[in-house]
Amino acid sequence: MSSNKRTTIHDIAKKLDITASTVSRALKDHPRISDATKELVIKTAKEMNYQPNSIAAALRRGKSNLIGVIIPTIDRNFFASVVRGVEDVLNNTNYNVIICQSNDSLEKEKSNIKALLEAQVDGIFASYAKETTDFTHYEDILKRDIPLILFDRMQDAFEVDAVVIDDYLGAYKATEHLIEQGCERIVHFGGPENVSIYRDRRRGYEEAMKRSHLSVEEDLIIHSDLKLESGRRLAEEILQGDVLPDAIFSASDYAAMGAMEIFKKNDINIPQDIAIVGFSNESFTALIDPGLTSVDQHSKKMGQFTANLFLDRLKDKSKDHTPTKTVLNPELIIRSSSLKQVKEHQDDNIEPEQINT
Amino acid sequence: MSSNKRTTIHDIAKKLDITASTVSRALKDHPRISDATKELVIKTAKEMNYQPNSIAAALRRGKSNLIGVIIPTIDRNFFASVVRGVEDVLNNTNYNVIICQSNDSLEKEKSNIKALLEAQVDGIFASYAKETTDFTHYEDILKRDIPLILFDRMQDAFEVDAVVIDDYLGAYKATEHLIEQGCERIVHFGGPENVSIYRDRRRGYEEAMKRSHLSVEEDLIIHSDLKLESGRRLAEEILQGDVLPDAIFSASDYAAMGAMEIFKKNDINIPQDIAIVGFSNESFTALIDPGLTSVDQHSKKMGQFTANLFLDRLKDKSKDHTPTKTVLNPELIIRSSSLKQVKEHQDDNIEPEQINT
DNA sequence: ATATTTAGTGCAATCGATTACATCAAATCT
DNA sequence: AGATTTGATGTAATCGATTGCACTAAATAT
Numbered sequence: 001m002s003s004n005k006r007t008t009i010h011d012i013a014k015k016l017d018i019t020a021s022t023v024s025r026a027l028k029d030h031p032r033i034s035d036a037t038k039e040l041v042i043k044t045a046k047e048m049n050y051q052p053n054s055i056a057a058a059l060r061r062g063k064s065n066l067i068g069v070i071i072p073t074i075d076r077n078f079f080a081s082v083v084r085g086v087e088d089v090l091n092n093t094n095y096n097v098i099i100c101q102s103n104d105s106l107e108k109e110k111s112n113i114k115a116l117l118e119a120q121v122d123g124i125f126a127s128y129a130k131e132t133t134d135f136t137h138y139e140d141i142l143k144r145d146i147p148l149i150l151f152d153r154m155q156d157a158f159e160v161d162a163v164v165i166d167d168y169l170g171a172y173k174a175t176e177h178l179i180e181q182g183c184e185r186i187v188h189f190g191g192p193e194n195v196s197i198y199r200d201r202r203r204g205y206e207e208a209m210k211r212s213h214l215s216v217e218e219d220l221i222i223h224s225d226l227k228l229e230s231g232r233r234l235a236e237e238i239l240q241g242d243v244l245p246d247a248i249f250s251a252s253d254y255a256a257m258g259a260m261e262i263f264k265k266n267d268i269n270i271p272q273d274i275a276i277v278g279f280s281n282e283s284f285t286a287l288i289d290p291g292l293t294s295v296d297q298h299s300k301k302m303g304q305f306t307a308n309l310f311l312d313r314l315k316d317k318s319k320d321h322t323p324t325k326t327v328l329n330p331e332l333i334i335r336s337s338s339l340k341q342v343k344e345h346q347d348d349n350i351e352p353e354q355i356n357t
Numbered sequence: 358m359s360s361n362k363r364t365t366i367h368d369i370a371k372k373l374d375i376t377a378s379t380v381s382r383a384l385k386d387h388p389r390i391s392d393a394t395k396e397l398v399i400k401t402a403k404e405m406n407y408q409p410n411s412i413a414a415a416l417r418r419g420k421s422n423l424i425g426v427i428i429p430t431i432d433r434n435f436f437a438s439v440v441r442g443v444e445d446v447l448n449n450t451n452y453n454v455i456i457c458q459s460n461d462s463l464e465k466e467k468s469n470i471k472a473l474l475e476a477q478v479d480g481i482f483a484s485y486a487k488e489t490t491d492f493t494h495y496e497d498i499l500k501r502d503i504p505l506i507l508f509d510r511m512q513d514a515f516e517v518d519a520v521v522i523d524d525y526l527g528a529y530k531a532t533e534h535l536i537e538q539g540c541e542r543i544v545h546f547g548g549p550e551n552v553s554i555y556r557d558r559r560r561g562y563e564e565a566m567k568r569s570h571l572s573v574e575e576d577l578i579i580h581s582d583l584k585l586e587s588g589r590r591l592a593e594e595i596l597q598g599d600v601l602p603d604a605i606f607s608a609s610d611y612a613a614m615g616a617m618e619i620f621k622k623n624d625i626n627i628p629q630d631i632a633i634v635g636f637s638n639e640s641f642t643a644l645i646d647p648g649l650t651s652v653d654q655h656s657k658k659m660g661q662f663t664a665n666l667f668l669d670r671l672k673d674k675s676k677d678h679t680p681t682k683t684v685l686n687p688e689l690i691i692r693s694s695s696l697k698q699v700k701e702h703q704d705d706n707i708e709p710e711q712i713n714t
Numbered sequence: 715a716t717a718t719t720t721a722g723t724g725c726a727a728t729c730g731a732t733t734a735c736a737t738c739a740a741a742t743c744t
Numbered sequence: 745a746g747a748t749t750t751g752a753t754g755t756a757a758t759c760g761a762t763t764g765c766a767c768t769a770a771a772t773a774t
Binding site: 054056058064066073075076080083084087091097098099101114115117118119120144261265283289300 | 363408409410411412413415416421423430431432433434437438440441444448453454455456457458471472474475476477501585611614618622640641644645646657
Binding site for chain 2: 751752753755756758760761
């Protein structure tokens with residue numbers, strides 16, 4: 001039964017004693033083909049179980065309808081979620097997504113780009129590897145006039161479309177929330193200062209403190225690798241200190257969680273004695289007790305915006321676009337770990353600001 | 358500078374005053390081409406920034422070097438991890454992966470398959486949608502002689518290559534472990550009985566109990582939707598009862614976690630008073646306190662096995678293969694929540710059994 | 715009645731790489 | 745020396761769909 005041979009438009013043409021061009025046009029609903037033949041062709045195509053060969057079409061039209069996405073790893077919730085967002089949008093189009101993982105390696109990233117270019121993708125969305133500092137391999141993409149959009153990670157020096165989250169604002173909101181809850185002595189768990197996101201988060205924290213005329217003492221800011229274990233360690237240290245802070249804003253959910261563990265063990269009430277806010281809205285933040293207030297990075301929305309930006313670019317490819325930086329507004333997800341008072345307002349404004357760079 | 362036009366083998370040929378066929382052969386290291394021309398061609402190709410068009414090659418050779426992967430959603434750790442495994446293996450080959458999400462919808466799954474077939478993929482790996490009961494759309498793939506491998510979810514009625522986890526064995530190991538720790542009155546949190554994995558897990562539990570001559574009383578088995586909240590509720594109920602069980606084996610990490618929360622609040626010691634084991638080894642199991650012992654489903658390995666099975670199939674495509682069912686051996690990850698005694702043995706045997714169906 | 719549209723198809727080139735077969739010169743053999 | 749093999753490259757068809765241009769007959773305009 002399985003006729004290994006796939007039917008092509010030529011097979012249909014032969015059967016109907018017309019030419020392949022007519023079949024092609026009929027299937028694509030070309031205005032110059034009579035309704036009668038259209039109907040006939042479509043019916044015959046179905047009978048012969050015809051399935052278009054998009055590779056042939058891609059070759060002819062110079063358009064593959066493939067989008068390449070390069071991420072460090074799919075195995076992390078944030079990136080999987082971005083991909084999910086991308087697909088949500090592209091699902092309504094003819095585009096398919098090819099996923100490549102760089103494992104945060106520059107070499108791998110280069111070979112990913114090479115493979116995607118060879119596959120004639122129509123666009124590339126990428127979150128570059130940690131190792132990447134030089135962007136010449138990305139410029140190859142632009143030279144080929146293939147739309148490139150960076151997401152999550154970006155660098156101002158490399159001018160290209162980008163969709164990122166506003167870490168500064170996220171931290172600001174988190175700190176402001178703690179202040180609204182009546183906290184005054186707020187400790188900040190910060191990350192390595194050479195990483196821009198951690199610098200931005202610290203700045204957001206400091207700015208919120210200053211605006212409320214709270215002093216940002218040096219010893220309130222503690223740097224670490226922000227892992228679970230560090231959170232535990234830092235909490236122990238805090239317990240040794242003279243004055244207990246009334247809140248902690250951690251630049252990472254993991255460190256926040258580690259600290260929570262220790263406080264709970266020492267019968268310190270959360271949020272009454274110490275309120276805690278994390279960053280990233282990892283899935284476990286909703287699962288632990290009390291729920292951990294955290295800054296959501298809108299990973300899915302980030303993917304959606306990226307894909308939509310690409311589609312927009314297609315529409316008017318005529319003009320030479322200035323690269324656009326889309327900054328997503330992070331959302332503070334308020335849970336019990338920081339809620340000393342009755343909730344006052346819900347922050348759900350995620351509309352991005354468009355900034356031309 | 359950006360010469361929009363891409364260079365082809367014809368451009369190289371023209372420049373060197375030879376034919377495109379020679380260029381093609383030289384680039385592919387054909388034995389009948391002299392070393393001199395090979396060198397020259399390769400050098401010129403580099404100079405002209407030549408990048409092969411794999412679409413053209415794919416059309417000619419009838420081979421796209423694309424693999425389609427269909428999953429319910431990439432946005433769940435298990436599936437992301439499987440994809441990760443698939444890519445780990447295929448990275449060392451020329452294959453690229455196209456990801457499609459079915460959202461557990463049959464319609465979406467059908468259109469995914471259609472798109473992948475049109476893209477001329479060389480193979481399809483799929484975990485079918487929950488809605489799927491009829492497999493005729495999958496048979497279309499086989500009719501086209503395209504290798505199809507199911508993973509995670511499978512159905513004996515549909516005879517096709519499959520890579521799955523042994524839920525029965527996982528449950529058996531979990532229960533056996535609890536018994537080894539000295540537990541005798543072990544409660545089982547089970548899922549809906551119409552879902553095969555939950556049936557299998559219950560069977561594993563019962564079998565382990567029987568082998569140790571422990572009675573499986575009806576009231577030891579509690580069914581629910583296994584969500585976090587259900588775990589909490591069931592724990593409350595258990596606390597109301599006359600006799601406290603000395604262990605719980607939950608078919609889900611979430612329910613296990615919910616129960617843990619309640620027990621901790623009521624000052625019941627884990628694992629001293631009640632030992633707890635979950636299922637799936639979700640990432641949070643390592644984060645909570647105490648760490649939750651759980652059954653790991655080897656999601657990444659599942660992806661690796663799937664990809665390797667595909668590569669094996671390619672090698673001897675001559676013979677008409679009998680579908681092979683690869684059953685992965687789940688691994689019990691022992692953490693504090695169940696460890697009453699010093700650890701005795703480490704289970705790390707994940708070699709699959711091959712079963713011809 | 716002749717000229718001009720218009721509707722409906724066919725022809726043939728094209729996208730870029732691959733490959734069976736042909737060709738031709740140099741090298742080796744008898 | 746003439747025959748045969750070998751090495752290196754060219755010719756041309758092919759993969760399947762698309763599309764500018766050409767063409768015919770019917771419809772409409774002058």
